[in-house]
Amino acid sequence: MNGPVDRSTGPFGTGPRGEPGKLGCAVVLRPVRTIVSTPMPHAPQVTTNERLVALDCLGCGRSHPVGDLTAGCPDCLVRGTPANLRCRYDGDPFGQLPLRGARTLGEGGTPLFPLPAELAPDGVEVWVKNEAANPTGSHKDRFSWGAVGRAAAAGCAGVVAASSGNAAVSLAAYAALYGLECDLAVTTAVPAPIVDAVRATGARLHVFEDAEQRWDFVRDRAADPGRLAVTNYVRPAVGSSPFGVDAMRPLGWEVVDGLGRVPEHVLLPTARGDLAFGAHLGLREAARRHDRPGPRVHLVEPFPRLSAVRAGASVHDSFPGTATGAPSIGGGSTTVQAQRVLAESGGDPVVADGAAAAAERLARHGILLEGASALVLPALHRLHGSGRIAPGETAVLVATAHPFKGL
Amino acid sequence: MNGPVDRSTGPFGTGPRGEPGKLGCAVVLRPVRTIVSTPMPHAPQVTTNERLVALDCLGCGRSHPVGDLTAGCPDCLVRGTPANLRCRYDGDPFGQLPLRGARTLGEGGTPLFPLPAELAPDGVEVWVKNEAANPTGSHKDRFSWGAVGRAAAAGCAGVVAASSGNAAVSLAAYAALYGLECDLAVTTAVPAPIVDAVRATGARLHVFEDAEQRWDFVRDRAADPGRLAVTNYVRPAVGSSPFGVDAMRPLGWEVVDGLGRVPEHVLLPTARGDLAFGAHLGLREAARRHDRPGPRVHLVEPFPRLSAVRAGASVHDSFPGTATGAPSIGGGSTTVQAQRVLAESGGDPVVADGAAAAAERLARHGILLEGASALVLPALHRLHGSGRIAPGETAVLVATAHPFKGL
Structure with a gap:
C-alpha cells in the first residue's frame, strides 16, 4: 500500500483552487495539513511526544515531570491556590504537539472567512475562525x-x-x-x-x-x-487536561498562517480558559515567527468573573451568575490560566449578554452559531465602542460551535 | 487596510504543523485555499466567471448560452427526456469556478481522514472525506x-x-x-x-x-x-442548478490533492446526482493532472433507482421506494446526470439499507453522521464482497452531513 504523498515539500500553489487572481473563488482560508502517517492498518501506536519534556505550573512556575497531574500543580493545590500546568517542549514549541501517531477524526484546519461588513464596526477588518467545522461541531x-x-x-x-x-x-x-x-x-x-x-x-x-x-x-x-x-x-x-489545552495551539498557528500576518485582536468565549490559553500560546508562537508580539486575546464571559478579578476579586473566588442562552460558558469560577491570557496578551475581559439576539443577528447574515459563540459579536462592538479596537485594526472572532446540538 | 498575503507562492512546508516525520500530529488533510480578495468592505460584486462560456446539455449535447435554464435543456424538456446542463469553461476547467468575487461562509476545504481499520474491508485503504465540516453541516x-x-x-x-x-x-x-x-x-x-x-x-x-x-x-x-x-x-x-453542481467540483480536486494520487474508488450517497456529478467532474479533472483516469464513482441509493435503470428501466421512469432512516436521499426519481457519472466513471449503483445501524456502527468508532451518509459503509462492504473493490485499492467515502439536524 502506498501511503499518501508528503505534501510538505511541494509547491504551495498546487492547491485545488489554482492560481490567485484568476479564480472566481471565495475568500476562505484553510491551513495546510501535512501527512505524517498512513491509515489505520499501518498506523503507529499513539505515544507522548518525546520532545515534551516537562509540565510547568502556571501559578508557582515549578516544573513537574510529564505525567497526569489532573488537579494541576500539586504544590499550588496544597496551598489552596490551584493552577493548571502547561506543556514545555525541548526547543521551539511551534509545530510540536503533545502526541505522535495519534488517531484523528479530521479535527482542526478550520476555515477563516470575513465577517460580513454589515456586522463589523466601521473600519475594522473582522474575520471569523469557524471552529464549528470540526468533527463533532466544536473547538473541543x-x-x-x-x-x-x-x-x-x-x-x-x-x-x-x-x-x-x-x-x-x-x-x-x-x-x-x-x-x-x-x-x-x-x-x-x-x-x-x-x-x-x-x-x-x-x-x-x-x-x-x-x-x-x-x-x-x-x-x-x-x-x-x-x-x-x-x-x-x-x-x-x-x-482541564494540559495535553488537551496544548492541542488547541494550532488554532493560533492557523489564524496567523491564514491571514499571513498577526491580527491585533482575537476574541473568544471563555469559561475556565482552556481554549483561551491554548489559542493564546499558539498565537504567540506564530507571531514570534513574524517577529511580532501576539495579538491581544479578549475573553468574552456572560457575567463578571474575569472582570471581577480585574476589579479586585481573587482568581480563586466564586462568582455566581447566570449564562442565559450561553450554557457552554457558564459556571461560577475562573482560573489562573485565563488570567494569564489577559496578563500576557494585554487583552480585556468583556461581559456580554444577549446571546439569543446575537445568534439571530449572525444567522440573518447566514452565520449559524450557538449562543456562547455568538456573544463575540456584541463583545466586538463593546471593545470598539470603548476605543480598545480601533479603525484600521484586524480582529478575529473565534466561533466555537454550531447551534444544532441545542446549546 | 492590508489584505491577507497571497499564500500561493510561498513554500508549502510553512503550514501550521511544520515538518513531516518530526510531528506527533494527526493524519488529516485539508486542502490549500488561496486568498483572492479582501474582506467584505472591499469585496468585489459577485459576477459570473467570464471564462464560463456555455452550458452543455448532458442529454443531447447541445450548447446553450450561459443563463438560468432552471428546467435543464429546453430541447430535451420538450422531448419529454429532461436533462441537466453542465458548465463549460474556455480552456482547462481545473481551478475554474462559476463565480468571481462570491461571498463565503467558509465552505469546502473539508478534512480527509482514514477510516478506522476495524471498519474497513481487509486490505483496502479507506479514507473519509467529511463534508459535515461545512458551514451548515453538509456538502450542500x-x-x-x-x-x-x-x-x-x-x-x-x-x-x-x-x-x-x-x-x-x-x-x-x-x-x-x-x-x-x-x-x-x-x-x-x-x-x-x-x-x-x-x-x-x-x-x-x-x-x-x-x-x-x-x-x-x-x-x-x-x-x-x-x-x-x-x-x-x-x-x-x-x-439542480448547474452553477451549484459545478461548484461541487472542488470536492474532487481536494480528494486527489489530499491523497497526492487518484484513488480507485469514491462512494457517495445519491438521490438525483447533483453531488455525484459535480464530484465526478472534479475528480476527473484532478486525475487528468496525474495522467490518470478518474476513480470509479459508486452511487449509493436506499432503494433501486439507478440499479433499476442498469437492469433495464428508463432513466425517466418513476421508482417508488422508501428511504428509511435516510431522508436526504429519498425520492422516486433518478436523472441523466447520475447515469452519466456511472457511465463515464465505470462506477456501480449500490443499494444499501440499514442506515440507523450503519450510523451507529460509525458512531461506535467516533464518526458521527446522518443516516444517508452512513450508508456508504455497508455499500463499501457490498462492493468489496462482490469483488468490485479489491485488496490493495484505495476507496474514499464521502460523508455528506452530520446527524445534529435530525435527518
Whole structure:
C-alpha cells in the first residue's frame, strides 16, 4: 500500500483552487495539513511526544515531570491556590504537539472567512475562525485529540469528564475512536441531541441536578487509576487536561498562517480558559515567527468573573451568575490560566449578554452559531465602542460551535 | 487596510504543523485555499466567471448560452427526456469556478481522514472525506455557494428551492449572506432543528404534505422572474442548478490533492446526482493532472433507482421506494446526470439499507453522521464482497452531513 504523498515539500500553489487572481473563488482560508502517517492498518501506536519534556505550573512556575497531574500543580493545590500546568517542549514549541501517531477524526484546519461588513464596526477588518467545522461541531475536538490521545498513550482504560455539552460529544467520539471507555457527567439541562450523540458512541452519561456535583463524580471516578480525568474537578478550578489545552495551539498557528500576518485582536468565549490559553500560546508562537508580539486575546464571559478579578476579586473566588442562552460558558469560577491570557496578551475581559439576539443577528447574515459563540459579536462592538479596537485594526472572532446540538 | 498575503507562492512546508516525520500530529488533510480578495468592505460584486462560456446539455449535447435554464435543456424538456446542463469553461476547467468575487461562509476545504481499520474491508485503504465540516453541516454548502452566488450575480431578488433538509438550511444561510429572499419548500417530515435554523436566517418555509407538491410550489414561485429556482422542479427530474453542481467540483480536486494520487474508488450517497456529478467532474479533472483516469464513482441509493435503470428501466421512469432512516436521499426519481457519472466513471449503483445501524456502527468508532451518509459503509462492504473493490485499492467515502439536524 502506498501511503499518501508528503505534501510538505511541494509547491504551495498546487492547491485545488489554482492560481490567485484568476479564480472566481471565495475568500476562505484553510491551513495546510501535512501527512505524517498512513491509515489505520499501518498506523503507529499513539505515544507522548518525546520532545515534551516537562509540565510547568502556571501559578508557582515549578516544573513537574510529564505525567497526569489532573488537579494541576500539586504544590499550588496544597496551598489552596490551584493552577493548571502547561506543556514545555525541548526547543521551539511551534509545530510540536503533545502526541505522535495519534488517531484523528479530521479535527482542526478550520476555515477563516470575513465577517460580513454589515456586522463589523466601521473600519475594522473582522474575520471569523469557524471552529464549528470540526468533527463533532466544536473547538473541543482539538482538545479531545490531545486529552483522549494522551489517555491512550498512557495506557488508560477510559476517560472521565464533566461537560455542559460540546465536550461531552467530543470526548465521547474520541474515546470511541480509541476504543476507550468514557464516563461523562452532565446536568439535567443537557440537550437531547447531546444525549443521543453521546449514547451512540457507547459512552456512559451520568446526569446530575447540579453542575458542581459533576466535579465530585469526576474526582471519585478518576480515583480508579485506569481512568483519567480530562476536565476540571477541583475547587477552586484549575481547568482541564494540559495535553488537551496544548492541542488547541494550532488554532493560533492557523489564524496567523491564514491571514499571513498577526491580527491585533482575537476574541473568544471563555469559561475556565482552556481554549483561551491554548489559542493564546499558539498565537504567540506564530507571531514570534513574524517577529511580532501576539495579538491581544479578549475573553468574552456572560457575567463578571474575569472582570471581577480585574476589579479586585481573587482568581480563586466564586462568582455566581447566570449564562442565559450561553450554557457552554457558564459556571461560577475562573482560573489562573485565563488570567494569564489577559496578563500576557494585554487583552480585556468583556461581559456580554444577549446571546439569543446575537445568534439571530449572525444567522440573518447566514452565520449559524450557538449562543456562547455568538456573544463575540456584541463583545466586538463593546471593545470598539470603548476605543480598545480601533479603525484600521484586524480582529478575529473565534466561533466555537454550531447551534444544532441545542446549546 | 492590508489584505491577507497571497499564500500561493510561498513554500508549502510553512503550514501550521511544520515538518513531516518530526510531528506527533494527526493524519488529516485539508486542502490549500488561496486568498483572492479582501474582506467584505472591499469585496468585489459577485459576477459570473467570464471564462464560463456555455452550458452543455448532458442529454443531447447541445450548447446553450450561459443563463438560468432552471428546467435543464429546453430541447430535451420538450422531448419529454429532461436533462441537466453542465458548465463549460474556455480552456482547462481545473481551478475554474462559476463565480468571481462570491461571498463565503467558509465552505469546502473539508478534512480527509482514514477510516478506522476495524471498519474497513481487509486490505483496502479507506479514507473519509467529511463534508459535515461545512458551514451548515453538509456538502450542500458547496452547492449553495454556486447556486445562490449565481442568483446574486444575475441580479435576482431571491431563490426558491425544495429540500428534505440539508439544502434548506444551506440555501437559507447563503441567501442571508447576500441579503436575498429565500423561499423553501419542505414536507411535514422536516425536523425541528432545520425549521429553527431556516427561520433564524429569515428565510420562509413552506410546508407540504407530499414531496412532489414541493416541486409545483418551486415552479410556480419561480415563475416570477426575480426569483431563481435552484433545485429541481420538473418531472422527470433533471437535478439542480448547474452553477451549484459545478461548484461541487472542488470536492474532487481536494480528494486527489489530499491523497497526492487518484484513488480507485469514491462512494457517495445519491438521490438525483447533483453531488455525484459535480464530484465526478472534479475528480476527473484532478486525475487528468496525474495522467490518470478518474476513480470509479459508486452511487449509493436506499432503494433501486439507478440499479433499476442498469437492469433495464428508463432513466425517466418513476421508482417508488422508501428511504428509511435516510431522508436526504429519498425520492422516486433518478436523472441523466447520475447515469452519466456511472457511465463515464465505470462506477456501480449500490443499494444499501440499514442506515440507523450503519450510523451507529460509525458512531461506535467516533464518526458521527446522518443516516444517508452512513450508508456508504455497508455499500463499501457490498462492493468489496462482490469483488468490485479489491485488496490493495484505495476507496474514499464521502460523508455528506452530520446527524445534529435530525435527518
